[in-house]
Every structure is written in C-alpha cells, then in structure tokens.
Amino acid sequence: MKGTIRSKVALAVLFALAGAVSFAQSSGEATYKSKCQMCHGAAGAADTPTGKALKVKPLSDPDIQKLTAQQMFDSTKNGKGKMPSFKDKLTDDQIKDSVSYYRGLK
Template identity: 65%
Template structure:
C-alpha cells in the first residue's frame, strides 16, 4: 500500500516536471506564432503577404543578423518603423521568449 502511494507520488512529480518543462520551451514559440509569424513568416524569412507589403527584413539578412538580443527586445517593445510596439500587449518575459525563439529560427 505505502509502496503504491510512493510510486504514485513519484509519477505525479514527474508529470508536473515534464509539464512545466514543455511550457518553458514552447512559450516563445506560441507567442511568436500568435503575434509575429503573420509578418515575419514561420521561419523568419518574411515570406508572408503582410511581410511583402511592409517590407519586413528577413532574419537571414545582414541587417537582422547584426542585431543583438537586447536590440531586438527593444525594437519589439517600442516598435520600429512599421513594426508595431508590443509594450502593454505582451509582458517583458513574453517579448524576450518570442525574440529568443525568432533568433533561433533558420
């Protein structure tokens, strides 16, 4: 009986851990897909109709590559040219996670 309870507790802990880990990994991806993808493209290639209309810079371009994570976070928070500001729409943590995910796209 005690043994069953103990293994159940271990199982519950493992499930919790796996749950929180997958959340931490996918939150930037979820934010990017919901808030950035329509203008920056699934792979950051700026290949959506909105991206072409607004002349979004592809992630692979030299201008985009030279930006630091901090510069990207600032541009996303405060906006830049036609890029809308996300201040107040997303939390600082959501912006950072989305930028990290964006920078990791290839």
C-alpha cells in the same frame, strides 16, 4: 461540507488556470506564432503577404543578423518603423521569449 468541496474544486481550477498561463508565457514559440508570424513568417523569412507588403527583412539579412538580443527586444517592445509596439500587448518575458524563438529560426 458541500461548501468545502466546492472551494476545493474552485482552488483546483485556479491552479490549473495559473499553470496554463505561466506555460503560455514561457513559450516563445506560441507567442511568436500568434503575434509575430503574420509579418515575420514561420521561418523568419518574412515571406507572408503582410511581411512582403511591409517590406520586413528576413532573418537571414545581414542587418538583422548583426542585431543583439537586447536591440531586438527594444525594437519589439517599443516598435520600430512599421512594426507596432508590443509593450501594451506582451509582458517583457513574452517579448524576450518570442525574440529568442525568432533568433533561433533558420
């Protein structure tokens, strides 16, 4: 009897954790804030000390504006210039979501 209750609790905890994880993965905003913002800035303007030091282009730059979502995805996944590769740190979905959050910034 005690055992069944315990396994039900364990199961509930497991579902709660699974829910939290999939929520985090679908949230490009959370990924952007924790992984990209220090270089690209809260509004994509690259106005952070690290962004300035690495000469990151702001989102408003024509060179950035002309990039497709796919090109941005590839640069983020594989790295580009001084930007680190994220392929070992984020899933493809997380990269896609953080890129689309970034593209939506004004």
